[in-house]
Amino acid sequence: MPIHDQGYRRYTGRRVQGRGWWVIARTGVRERLRERRFLALLLLAWAPFMVRALQIWVSTSFNQLSFLAPGPDTFRQFLDQQSLFLVFVTLYAGSGLIASDRRANALQVYLSKPLTRLEYVAGKLLVLVIFLLAASWLPAMALLALQMVLAGSPDFVRDNPFLVPAITLFCVIEALVSSLTMLALSSLSRSRRFVAIMYVGVVFFAAAVYQVLRSITGSTAWAWLSLEDVFDALSTAIFRVSDDAVLSWPVALIAIVVLAAASMFILDRRVRAVDVVT
Amino acid sequence: MTPAFANGFGEAGSVVTIEHVSVRYGPRPALQDVSAVLPAGAVGLLGPNGAGKSTLIKSLLGFIAPDQGDMRVLGLDVRHAPLEIRRRVGYMPESDAHIPGMNAVTFVAYCGELAGLPRADAMQRAHEVLHYVGLGEARYRNVETYSTGMKQRIKLAQALVHDPDLLLLDEPTNGMDPKGRDEMVALIRDIAHERGLNVLVSSHLLPDVDETCDHVLVLAKGRVATQGPIAGLKGHGRRVFEVRVKGDTDRFAAALQSAGLDCHDTNEDVMRVLVPEGRGSRELFQVAAQHGVQVRHLRASVATLEDVFVDAIGAP
Numbered sequence: 001m002p003i004h005d006q007g008y009r010r011y012t013g014r015r016v017q018g019r020g021w022w023v024i025a026r027t028g029v030r031e032r033l034r035e036r037r038f039l040a041l042l043l044l045a046w047a048p049f050m051v052r053a054l055q056i057w058v059s060t061s062f063n064q065l066s067f068l069a070p071g072p073d074t075f076r077q078f079l080d081q082q083s084l085f086l087v088f089v090t091l092y093a094g095s096g097l098i099a100s101d102r103r104a105n106a107l108q109v110y111l112s113k114p115l116t117r118l119e120y121v122a123g124k125l126l127v128l129v130i131f132l133l134a135a136s137w138l139p140a141m142a143l144l145a146l147q148m149v150l151a152g153s154p155d156f157v158r159d160n161p162f163l164v165p166a167i168t169l170f171c172v173i174e175a176l177v178s179s180l181t182m183l184a185l186s187s188l189s190r191s192r193r194f195v196a197i198m199y200v201g202v203v204f205f206a207a208a209v210y211q212v213l214r215s216i217t218g219s220t221a222w223a224w225l226s227l228e229d230v231f232d233a234l235s236t237a238i239f240r241v242s243d244d245a246v247l248s249w250p251v252a253l254i255a256i257v258v259l260a261a262a263s264m265f266i267l268d269r270r271v272r273a274v275d276v277v278t
Numbered sequence: 279m280t281p282a283f284a285n286g287f288g289e290a291g292s293v294v295t296i297e298h299v300s301v302r303y304g305p306r307p308a309l310q311d312v313s314a315v316l317p318a319g320a321v322g323l324l325g326p327n328g329a330g331k332s333t334l335i336k337s338l339l340g341f342i343a344p345d346q347g348d349m350r351v352l353g354l355d356v357r358h359a360p361l362e363i364r365r366r367v368g369y370m371p372e373s374d375a376h377i378p379g380m381n382a383v384t385f386v387a388y389c390g391e392l393a394g395l396p397r398a399d400a401m402q403r404a405h406e407v408l409h410y411v412g413l414g415e416a417r418y419r420n421v422e423t424y425s426t427g428m429k430q431r432i433k434l435a436q437a438l439v440h441d442p443d444l445l446l447l448d449e450p451t452n453g454m455d456p457k458g459r460d461e462m463v464a465l466i467r468d469i470a471h472e473r474g475l476n477v478l479v480s481s482h483l484l485p486d487v488d489e490t491c492d493h494v495l496v497l498a499k500g501r502v503a504t505q506g507p508i509a510g511l512k513g514h515g516r517r518v519f520e521v522r523v524k525g526d527t528d529r530f531a532a533a534l535q536s537a538g539l540d541c542h543d544t545n546e547d548v549m550r551v552l553v554p555e556g557r558g559s560r561e562l563f564q565v566a567a568q569h570g571v572q573v574r575h576l577r578a579s580v581a582t583l584e585d586v587f588v589d590a591i592g593a594p
Contacts, residue, residue, distance in 0.1 A: 008410045008473045011403060011441035015365070015394035023391045031379060096378075104422075105375035109436060112339055112369035113392040114361045273341040 020115040024123025029130055032093055041092055042135060045085035049139035052078055053146055060150040070147055072160050075140055075167055076239040079174075082136045083231065086178060087203055089135050094128045094182035095199065096192035098271065103190040111273035121183065121267050128179035137171035162240065170238045174231055177256045184263035187270035203227050220246040224255040291318050293444055293476045294338060299347030301333050301500075308333040309344070310500045316478065320470035322487030322508070323480040324587060325497035331480040332372060334497070335446050338478075339369055352443055365394060368437030372448040372480075374429050376421040382408055383417040386435045393440030400439065407435045411465060427458035434465065444476045445469065451486050459486075466490045488583040496590045503590035512581040516589070517553045520579045521562065525571035533565050542588045548575075552585055 032038055052074070059068040101107055110120050144163065148154050157163060185198045207226040214220060223229045223246045230252045236242075237249035245252075294316035301309040309330045323331045336342045338351050340360030349356040351363045377385050383404050390400030408417040411431040416424070421432055430450060437445055450466060451459045467490050470477040481487050487494060487508075494511065496503040504511065521541075523530055531549065534541045539561065540552040551562060559576060566573045 008407065008438065008469065010474065011395070011399070013399045014396065015440075016396060017365075017394055020392050023388070027388055027391075100378040104378045105371065105373050106377050108341070108369075108371045109375045109377065109389065110392065111341065112364060112367075112371070112437075113389065113440075114365040114394060115392055116361065273339070274336055 017114070018119075020113065021119040021123040021126065024110075024120065025126035025130070028097070028124065028127035032127070032131070038092055041085075041088060042131070045082065045089060045135040046139055048078060048081045048085075049143060052143050056143065056147050056150055060147075070143075070156075072163055072166075072239055073241045075143065075163060076170075076235050076241055078140060078143065079136055079167070079170060079235060080232065082139070083174075083228065085135050086132055086174065087199075089131050090128065090178050090182050091196045091199055093131045094179065095186055095195040097124045097127060098183060098186040099189050099192045099195045102187070107271065108273045117268075117271050121271055125176075125179050125183055128182060129175045132175035132178060133171055136174065137168060140167045140171065166238045166240075170231075170235050173234060173256065177260055180260050180263040180267075184266040184270075187267055223247040224251055227259075230255045292316060293318050293321075293352060294478065295348075295350040296334075297348045299334075299337065299344045299349055301330075301337060301342055301344050307500050309337070309497075312347070312497070312500070312502055314495050314502055314505055316495065317493055318476050319493065320466070320477045320479065320491040322491035322494040323478055323497065324484065324487050324494055324583075325482065325503070327482055328499075329482075329497040330500040331482075331497055332448055333500075335369070335448055335478070335480055338446065339364060339367065365440075366443045368440065368442035368445045370433045370437040370445070370447045370450060372452060375433060376429070378422065379420070381418050381420050382413055382424075382432055382435070385421055385432065386439050389436040390439040395440055403439050403441070404435075407438045408432075410438070411435045412461060426453040427455060427462075430454055430458070430462060434462075438469070442475065444478065446478050446480070448480045449482070450479060451481070451483060463489050484583045484587055494583070494586070496587060498590065504586065508583060508586070511586045512583065516555060516581065516585075517558075518579045518581045518585055519551045519553060519559055519562065520575070520577045521549045521551050521573060522547060522575035523549070523566060523571045524574050525566075526569070527571075530566065530569055530571045533569050534562070537561065537565050539565070540589055542584070550579065550585060550588075552581075552589055 052070075055068050056070055058065050059070070101110070107120075111117065141164075144157065144167070147156055181202060182195075182199055185202070186192070186195045188198070189195050207228055210222045210225040210229070213222040213225075223233075229245070229247050233245040233247035233249050233252035234256070236245040237252075292315045294314070296312055296314045296316075299309055299312045300307065312330070312334065323334065325331050333342060337344055338349060338356060340356050340363065343357075352366055354363050356363060377388060380388065383401070386408060387397075387401045387404035390403050391397055395403060405417065408414055411434050413428060413431050413435065416428060421429070424432060430452065434447070434450065437447070447466065451462050454462060463486060466477060466479060469475050470490060477490070479487055479490055492507060492509075493505070494508050495505040527549070531541050534551060538554065539557075541549050543549055553559070553561070559578075562576065563573060
């Protein structure tokens, strides 16, 4: 080939197999982090961390205020507080994950590459899971680390050995279920705004329906409709705190398994290179 | 230049082998018992809208599972090795398709990575292919701001970035202006004849296929109407005459058809009449005389792909 020829040339380098999901996840995270508004949202999601950090500093620095010292329930409450921020992060980072691809016919680009539908969904799922964990698990673990540093000993973690696994387990379940639900909704439409509205419906409207049913029937039997109460029941069980949840944890577990299964069913039906209308 | 083909080819150097493939969309058949062997080089997939061209391409990629039949691409069974096939095939879809929010070079490099190229190599290849398809100057622009012609080029670039052994191009000149269309055709010709890639060009535009391909597979109503080397099909023992007449041309055309002489209109007021081997122009005059039509102009012509197409499926 002459040196002036800048035309097409064959590729003789190496090729890597089976890491398409990671390419999708990495690129998705990178693209989202370029948006200042999203970065601001992530920073805002760390605001409760600052408050809790102050609480821990005060409790370890002033003996008169030792009643503010954190216990295992502090971390559960912290994660409960984070739930609202997780909804906003899910709405912002998740609503367009598949909807935008559907709008731009990108699915046939993705699936014409050596990439399975499962890898595509896994990559997209990972984008959202990473952000949700960055707004829940990461600050919770940072709080735990801060507590040890300010207390000057690891006694707190040693006395509560279940805390790290509990935080991790709850955050992973919450992130996975929220992400799967959002991905399923995102695959149903080409408009990310409409997807966001649907997600708000799933989270807030279903909870409102439950509250109406509870006020009419006086029973909490419909609590499984409320995602907030479902996560509350799970966190109560995982963190081994007093049983103040309106829902038993097995019912909550069944509710999220059903929600996850329904989401996967929808994704299986909707994530295809070709929509065949018969 | 003969393409330097990679290994894994099917029988006798064929790139695609299709055996008795049928695809149905609900009750509607899209492909019916299609069998074909597509050789290495540039092959055109011709047919009117709805003939089953896109369905065939999507079946070759494994997007659509045939109801029956077998397909092999580059010697690989579509049913059992779809990922390996997609690793070695580049696909340019018919409709606009891109990853939202990306500029061209990021998009093409991303596609390269998805196809298995290491990140640095994918980025280098993205720059190269964008220059090659004529988007070098616009490669940092968001794809969503591109014109229709540029979107066609970026689709070609993403199909080329991982250096496939076979390119599947679905209506590559769709929506392009004449200049852009000429450039796209020149690109496809270069890819197929100078760069060593096998190309399957699906189009309903005869000139696109005529100018880029050596072989053709013509589909009509989901069936194979004809297939073979274009040069061979053009000189398939028939003679072609350009005829201009004065009188009732519709009646004259119908009379020619009933006399076993295929004919079709061109854009001008000239009819092209296909005369089977062993018969001559005298029959034309006889039919004209019988129907009171004056033949004002008659000239022997060279068979075109349009004649092949018309002969295979009837007037377009």
